[in-house]
Amino acid sequence: MAYADALALQRALVADRQAGRIDDLLLLVEHPPVLTLGQRGDGGRGHIIATDDQLTARGIDVFEAGRGGDVTYHGPGQVVGYPIIDLNPDRRDVHRYVRDLEEVLILVAGDFGIAAGRVAGLTGVWVGADKLAAIGVRISRWVTSHGFALNVNTDLTDFDLIVPCGIADRGVTSFAKLGLTVDRRVVEARIVARFAQVFERAPVQNAESSAGEEARP
DSSP states (O other), X not given: OOHHHHHHHHHHHHHHHHTTSSOOEEEEEOOSSEEEEESSTTTTXXXXXXXXXXXXXXXXXXXXXXXXXXXXXXXXXXXXXXXXXXXXXXXXXXXXXXXXXXXXXXXXXXXTTOOOEEETTEEEEEETTEEEEEEEEEEETTEEEEEEEEESSOOGGGGGGBOGGGOTTOEEOOTTTTTOOOOHHHHHHHHXXXXXXXXXXXXXXXXXXOTTSEEEO
């Protein structure tokens, strides 16, 4: 799904969730190559190493995402998750929400034998000094959007275009770099299961989506 389309979809679904017209949703998508900017400082523009001409030549767009955090990259081979969930009444804690997303992805990594964890003072999921999954969220009237990006078979050379998340002294990794060849649909299924576990939801397949793409209680 093109990033602009995913952004518009999230905005519409957030409004629907705030109005009580829909239940909680977990959207799992894959984007064409794109750089997205956060709301910290200049959004991360200063951490884009490539020139505008280089980005144009590679067909990579840049979007202001409206989420927290710095600049990051999305592209093929990456599972991007957008939870549209209402944190009312008992989960109204931004830090807890981010830690819960990290927990989901740490558990998913563990399902594939990867010992991932947290790094004090930094957001995301890490294997040693390398980031396996980035997290950047937006919360409006306690309804969430944006979310996480998990590198499965991602072309990590595209991260050379930026200083990922503004952290210059750490790298990025993926399932593939760690020696695992896994179909992203299998990873998506584990994300759904672990998300349901951590957020105490019962996943229900949406009839209009393929397996693992969308779950709701």
